[in-house]
Amino acid sequence: MLRRPFARTALRILRPRLTLLPRSCGQFHTGCRRDGVGGDGGRDSDSDSDSDSAGGGSVSAASMVPESLPRVLVVWAPDWPIVAARQHEKLPADAPLVLVEKGLVFAAAASARAEGVTRGLRLREAQSRFPGIIDRPYDPALDSRAFEPVLTAIEELIPGVQLLRPGMCAVKVRGAAQYYGGEKAAALTVIARVNEIAASDARVGVADALFTAVHAARSTIARDPRSRASHVRVVAAGDSAAFLAPLPLTVLEEPHIVSLLSKLGISTLGEFAHLDRTDVRVRFGEPGARLHALASGRDPQAFVARTPPLDLDVVLDFEPALDRVDQVAFAVRSRADDFIDALMRAQLVATAIRVELDSESGEVAERVWLHPRSFSASDVVDRVRWQVQGSNLIEAGLSSGISRVRIVPETVDEIGHHEIGLWGSGLEPRIHHGLSRVQSMLGHGGVLVPSIEGGRTLSSRQRLTAWGDRSVAERSPQRPWPGALPDPLPGTVFSSRHAVHVFAADGAAVAVDERGQVLAPPARFSTSDSRSRSLTAWAGPWPLAERWWEAGSSGPSWRFQAVDDTGCAWLLVLDNGGWWAEARYD
Numbered sequence: 231m232l233r234r235p236f237a238r239t240a241l242r243i244l245r246p247r248l249t250l251l252p253r254s255c256g257q258f259h260t261g262c263r264r265d266g267v268g269g270d271g272g273r274d275s276d277s278d279s280d281s282d283s284a285g286g287g288s289v290s291a292a293s294m295v296p297e298s299l300p301r302v303l304v305v306w307a308p309d310w311p312i313v314a315a316r317q318h319e320k321l322p323a324d325a326p327l328v329l330v331e332k333g334l335v336f337a338a339a340a341s342a343r344a345e346g347v348t349r350g351l352r353l354r355e356a357q358s359r360f361p362g363i364i365d366r367p368y369d370p371a372l373d374s375r376a377f378e379p380v381l382t383a384i385e386e387l388i389p390g391v392q393l394l395r396p397g398m399c400a401v402k403v404r405g406a407a408q409y410y411g412g413e414k415a416a417a418l419t420v421i422a423r424v425n426e427i428a429a430s431d432a433r434v435g436v437a438d439a440l441f442t443a444v445h446a447a448r449s450t451i452a453r454d455p456r457s458r459a460s461h462v463r464v465v466a467a468g469d470s471a472a473f474l475a476p477l478p479l480t481v482l483e484e485p486h487i488v489s490l491l492s493k494l495g496i497s498t499l500g501e502f503a504h505l506d507r508t509d510v511r512v513r514f515g516e517p518g519a520r521l522h523a524l525a526s527g528r529d530p531q532a533f534v535a536r537t538p539p540l541d542l543d544v545v546l547d548f549e550p551a552l553d554r555v556d557q558v559a560f561a562v563r564s565r566a567d568d569f570i571d572a573l574m575r576a577q578l579v580a581t582a583i584r585v586e587l588d589s590e591s592g593e594v595a596e597r598v599w600l601h602p603r604s605f606s607a608s609d610v611v612d613r614v615r616w617q618v619q620g621s622n623l624i625e626a627g628l629s630s631g632i633s634r635v636r637i638v639p640e641t642v643d644e645i646g647h648h649e650i651g652l653w654g655s656g657l658e659p660r661i662h663h664g665l666s667r668v669q670s671m672l673g674h675g676g677v678l679v680p681s682i683e684g685g686r687t688l689s690s691r692q693r694l695t696a697w698g699d700r701s702v703a704e705r706s707p708q709r710p711w712p713g714a715l716p717d718p719l720p721g722t723v724f725s726s727r728h729a730v731h732v733f734a735a736d737g738a739a740v741a742v743d744e745r746g747q748v749l750a751p752p753a754r755f756s757t758s759d760s761r762s763r764s765l766t767a768w769a770g771p772w773p774l775a776e777r778w779w780e781a782g783s784s785g786p787s788w789r790f791q792a793v794d795d796t797g798c799a800w801l802l803v804l805d806n807g808g809w810w811a812e813a814r815y816d
Contacts, residue, residue: 300533301407301467302402302403303400303403303435304437305399305401305447306435314373314396318372321364327364328366330365346359374396384399388416389401392533401535434461435462436463438465439529441531474527478497479499482524545636547634580604581601581605585597669696679695679697687715713772719813720813724814728810729808729810740752742788746771770791774787801814
């Protein structure tokens with residue numbers, strides 16, 4: 231609790247002008263209204279004296295908690311990204327796994343943290359601190375997929391789950407407490423089920439509101455890890471403000487407002503909650519009022535239970551395991567029709583599916599397949615067949631065949647968005663049907679679609695993507711690329727450069743010195759078929775030094791533009807390997 235002079239100083243800074251109203255006894259007090267209560271609020275003089283000594287007559291947060299406020303149980307799985315990735319990679323529990331996002335450590339396992347690897351470190355710095363770490367890219371979709379069985383298991387125990395984020399969810403516990411014999415008994419039941427499903431060290435907090443329950447669950451980390459009962463923290467009804475009072479302001483996760491409050495000498499939630507809410511709203515606006523409500527144990531966030539998703543997955547188990555591609559494709563064909571029919575009954579279509587292949591010896595091959603329109607049953611069969619062909623579960627000579635196939639609708643859309651128009655849809659459906667037919671005969675990589683990405687050379691800017699897959703540019707074309715060829719670009723870029731010879735007027739080979747000067751003007755060039763062309767105009771050279779630090783780099787190169795006697799323009803390149811015709815301006 232704030233001391234009186236300090237609290238009045240903070241209030242004076244927050245609200246420069248206070249209205250003073252006379253009491254019947256001739257004294258003065260603040261006349262601001264709190265929760266619709268003005269003046270003495272109908273309280274006796276003893277209560278007013280206690281409130282004044284506590285810091286300006288603010289009503290205690292505990293007294294503001296409605297009796298009908300629902301109790302909330304929050305389930306927290308610590309280090310969930312690590313748990314999900316470890317299960318996906320089938321790594322041991324003590325593996326020093328590190329998840330990396332944009333070159334920085336996003337999450338680290340306990341064994342890696344013990345060696346000084348913390349979140350936010352650059353990967354190279356983390357490797358220098360602990361060379362034995364196992365680094366993997368962070369995949370947020372994996373977090374969500376891995377947490378879905380946990381949500382389903384909790385819904386079997388207590389209906390109405392709200393997902394806060396992967397690794398953390400909440401349920402209303404009032405009915406479950408009556409069924410299981412108390413809030414703590416319900417919490418222990420949930421912990422046992424979550425640990426059974428996810429092999430995680432689950433923690434539970436129970437309180438009047440989400441914010442308080444979340445931090446109640448987090449507070450169990452410092453307690454005895456050997457006792458299962460210590461994994462549960464129950465905050466009694468109406469005690470939220472007292473529980474939150476000693477916590478630092480940083481738990482609010484609002485650096486700007488926390489910094490301003492720190493300059494006022496306020497460092498804990500209890501000190502912040504003791505300030506008058508009207509003063510806080512005037513000084514910090516609605517964001518400050520929301521944080522003040524959290525600090526006072528009054529979470530304004532409404533509890534919204536999720537609607538359980540439809541179970542549209544298709545699972546095929548093979549006993550004995552299949553070791554031929556045509557056997558797997560034939561088995562999937564009948565279930566693919568059921569898969570599409572179930573989507574249509576739900577008024578949905580699948581624009582992306584995930585195919586999971588399990589082998590008898592435990593190998594797993596998983597891939598997400600995209601579709602330019604929506605999947606049909608034959609499209610699903612083709613994707614499974616292509617994945618079996620390229621999964622290396624059979625062709626690599628492994629000791630076991632495929633024991634399970636699981637098809638999951640990864641992305642769905644309303645069926646109305648994919649209906650054919652009244653007068654048809656033009657040529658696009660026929661083009662798609664023709665390309666898909668050719669692809670089904672030639673294989674997944676038999677039909678390729680070109681796209682453009684960033685780069686300095688023409689060949690590096692080309693990207694070929696299989697028909698139906700979403701093209702994801704590794705290098706953004708919007709970024710600056712110093713040394714890139716400016717517009718207009720050549721109309722024809724050769725798949726492989728053609729070797730040519732460029733000569734001066736006296737027949738000597740044209741070269742460029744170290745200072746980038748042409749030793750003799752180009753007069754003609756000849757191709758590999760010995761056809762000679764006279765040059766009527768030329769421009770250049772333009773230097774290009776790319777990835778010069780790599781041992782296998784070809785060194786600097788020089789670009790020339792030249793026009794032959796037929797009026798055709800060429801893009802010629804000179805490097806350590808000689809002269810090349812890279813493209814033609816049509």
